[in-house]
Each structure stands twice: as C-alpha cells, then as structure tokens.
Amino acid sequence: MTDTVQPRRALISVSDKTGLIEFATALVGHGVDLLSTGGTAKALRDAGLPVRDVAEVTGFPEMMDGRVKTLHPMVHGGLLALRDNADHLAAMETHKIGAIDLLVVNLYPFEATVASGAAYDDCIENIDIGGPAMIRAAAKNHAFVGVVVDTEDYAEVLAQIAEHGGTTLAFRQRLARTAYARTAAYDAAVSTWMAAAQGDATPRRRAFAGVLKQTMRYGENPHQQAAFYTDGSGRPGVATARQHQGKELSYNNINDTDAAFELVAEFAPADGPACAIIKHANPCGVARGETMLDAYRKAFDCDRTSAFGGIVALNQRLDAATAEEIVKIFTEVVIAPDADDDAIAIFAAKKNLRLLTTGALPDPRQPVLAYKQVAGGLLVQDKDTGHVPETDLRVVTKRAPSAAEMADLRFAWTVAKHVKSNAIVYVRDGATVGVGAGQMSRVDSSTIAALKAGRMGAELGLPETPAKGSVVASDAFFPFADGLMAAAEAGATAIIQPGGSMRDDEVIAAADAAGLAMVFTGMRHFRH
Secondary structure, eight states: OOBBBBBBBOOOOOOOOTTTTHHHHHHHTOOOOEEEOOHHHHHHHTOOOOEEEEEHHSSSOOBTTTTBBBBSSHHHHHHHTTTTTTTHHHHHHHHTOOOOOOEEEEOOOHHHHHHHOOHHHHHTTTOOOOOHHHHHHHHHTTTTEEOOOOOHHHHHHHHHHHHHBBBOOOHHHHHHHHHHHHHHHHHHHHHHHHHHTTTSOOSSSSOOOEEEEEOOOOSSSSSSSSSSEEOOOOOOOOOTTTEEESSSSOHHHHHHHHHHHHHHHOOOOOGOOOEEEEEEEEEEEEOOSSSSSHHHHHHHHOOOHTTTTTEEEEESSHHHHHHHHHHHHHOSSSEOOBBOOHHHHTTTTOOOOOEEEOOSSTTSSSSSSSEEEEEEEEEEEEOOOOOGGGGGGGEEESSSHHHHHOOOOHHHHHHHHHHHHEEEEEEEEEEEEEEEOOOOHHHHHHHHHHHHHHHHHHHHHHOOOOTTTEEEEESSOSSSSHHHHHHHTTTTOOEEEEOOOTTHHHHHHHHHHTTTTEEOOOHHHHHH
C-alpha cells in the first residue's frame, strides 16, 4: 500500500452543498482537477471554478432523468484501479481511463424525503444508485483513493494535503470506514421505509444504523465504554435538543431525560402545564397544574427525596418563576420545548445543571420502532403508543367513578404506562402521590406506593396520607385481590386496570365489597 497519495483529480457529486465552493476552491488551489455531475458541476462553474463534466469523460450524456450518469468503466475504472498493479495500469492506458484520487459524494436526501411525508414514488426517486456504487468502489480501493461522504471531513482533507502533500493511509482508512457505515445506514433507511410502506412489520432482514453524536466518559458504570448515536428520525427530544449550559450529558442522563420527555409529551400543552420528574428511568412525581410552577411543585411534592438529582421535563415553555423554584435543589437536567430568557439567566448561575430545549414535543402516538439487545440478537417491537379513549373504558363495579375520579384515573393510567413493571400509581387531584415500580409482585408495588404516599403526607405536614381519596392505576391486571385490597386499605377510592385475569370476578367482588369504583381498559402497559 502507498502511504501518502497526492490527489490529482477529484470527482465531486453532492446533494448537500454545504461548504462545497470553499472546499473545491481550496482543492483547485492545491492543483486538483475537478470532475462533476449535474447540479454540482453547475454550482462549481457558477462559482468560476474549472470543472469537467463526467459526461464528457464517459462519452455518454446523463440520461433517464439522471438515473444513469456515473455507472461507467471510465468512472469505476478510475476509482478501482490498483496503481501498483501492472495489468491495471496497462488497462487504464489501453482504455484511456484516468485515475480518480479523491471522491466526494453525499447521497440523494432519501431520509429527509421520507421524513417530509413525501409520496411513495417520490421516495423511490430519491434512492441513490450511482452514489453508493462509487462510494463503495473508492472505499474498497482506499490504498490509493480518498472517499469523503460527510461535509464535516472537508477541513481535515485540506489539512492533510497542506501538511503531508496528500492524504495519509491511516486517514484514508478512516474515511473508508465512515463511507461503508454511511452506505449501510442509507440502505438501512431504505429497507426500513420499504418494509413500513409495504405493511411488513417483521421483515426477514432488518438493519439498524446511527450517526455518532457524542462519545462519553463511560456508560451506566465507569468500567463501561459508551457513545450516543442519532438515528436520523428527527424526533424531538434529547437527540435533537439544544443544550444551553452545563457539562456533557452522561449515558444515564440521556436515558433518564428521554424517559422524562416521552412521559411529559403525553400531556398536550393545550390542556395545560404538566411536569414529570424522573429518577433512574422511573417517574418519582408527575402533575398537572394551573401554571408551570404549580405543576412542578405538585410533582416535586410527590417524592422530594427521590427528586434530588433527578430529571425535570416540562410540556410548555420554562418560565422564570418555575426556574427559581427548580434551582432550590440539585437537579441534573431540565428539558422543555422552550425557555424564557429570564429562566435561562437564572439557570446560568448553576454550572452543573443542564438545560435542554427542543422546540417541540414528540408525538406520543407516532409509530416508532423500539429494540433491545439480547444475547445473539435483537428484540424489535412497536413503541408502546397505546391509547384507550374514554368511551372504551368499561366500568365493572356497582359504583361508577365520579367525574373527578375518572379524570384522575385517566391521568394515573397515562403515568403508569411509563413506570417499570409491576407498576402501581396513586393519583389525587391531577398529581401522583405514590409510585410503586419494578417490583416482582404487584402487591409489593401497591404497598410501596402507599408507603411513599404516607411519607409524602408526613413531609408536607398533612393530617393524613394523600393516598386517602386517591385513585390507583395498575399497568396489568390484578392476579389476586390482595393488590387491590392493599390500595383500598391505603384509602384509594377507585381503580383502573386492564382486566383479563382468570380471577377478575373475585377481584371485582372485592372492589364492590370495599365500595371501590373500578374501570377496565382492555389494554396492558408492561414496561420492562
């Protein structure tokens, strides 16, 4: 292999023209001849740069609406020829094939086209063919050819030429690795879209890809390496957020912030302010309020101990009054669609607090794939976007819930969807007052939630536990009446659960005996 290769001729064909003219101008300054196609050639020519059309080199015009332009031996021979192979050199001489030392290609914007909601045929037309073929050819021949697929690499290419007189082998190897990852990601996007467009939820082959956003000091624990990759979906959240201040987010910060923002997004801003406080991926307090400050205080009061060092997510703009309240304790991250200048200024004094704004909330009903690694494979499923309209709720007890109870039941059910199973959530007046998460038995979760409610009452100086007069949500059915009775003994007046147990009749009878109202949803919300 050759170490340093001085580029004499570059083929540039890009859809994203960010930095194109500056980069190409610098290449020309280093004595590089330019080849190009279509709109890229026009942009270079309009900038006054000398450029030769690929069609002139191949002897064939671009045809079939640009579908055929670079798939030609004059191009691929120039990319694939081994410069230290006598037979290859002889073939180049015989067929008048000129070497291409640098390929600069970024692909048709397929992912952006899909994200825009374009029609099927428009998406098909934005599947690049010649680009991936050239990229793969150049990457394979990285011993002699540099391949650039990201505009972020323009500056380093120029720095390499300025320092070494060309690109080094180590640099070309890195470019080749990035190039293959890009074509893999591109094909993954195409295949995933086609499966969805054709209604195939379980295609025989499935590919996943991402773009590095951040390397991390470590993962969940200091001995684990970690990095954060984005998937290109643009879903509002931690991956798209603007970080206004504070040190880099950690692996656990990102995981918890995502959980918090996905939960608070369940509550539409038009229905009023809502706040979720998350600790270790579980909500320790969720509330609605008349104002954002009111919502935050009610969420914080649910479990003040756990809220320390937690993640705060808001469904509306962060205002100064709420910011003043949040900074009274240590908080890791605050995420919101937006923030007032005054709120940003208040947080600026807290260097360890990270403030993220996203510009929007994620759509809790949007179909999204979720996947989890297991030994030897991946589990893939639809994200839990399940929603039960109030008209589909079924009252199964003699007593029906009051309007106020029903509002709290629906709130509790929404929160329970985001609590690790077995999940039990106590709610009173639009705010959680006790959360039991992740226990091996449902009765234990119910007991823990009631204990937390009692602790909340004692800390706030209330005359009795706020569990009295509350409602309870269970993410799955009660297999026995004991979990329901634990809630009744704590003072709950109404229950919402999926139903479907072999002992539903026994559980309903116990609810009736305790004077509880109970509603079945017909939908389970396990979260493991």
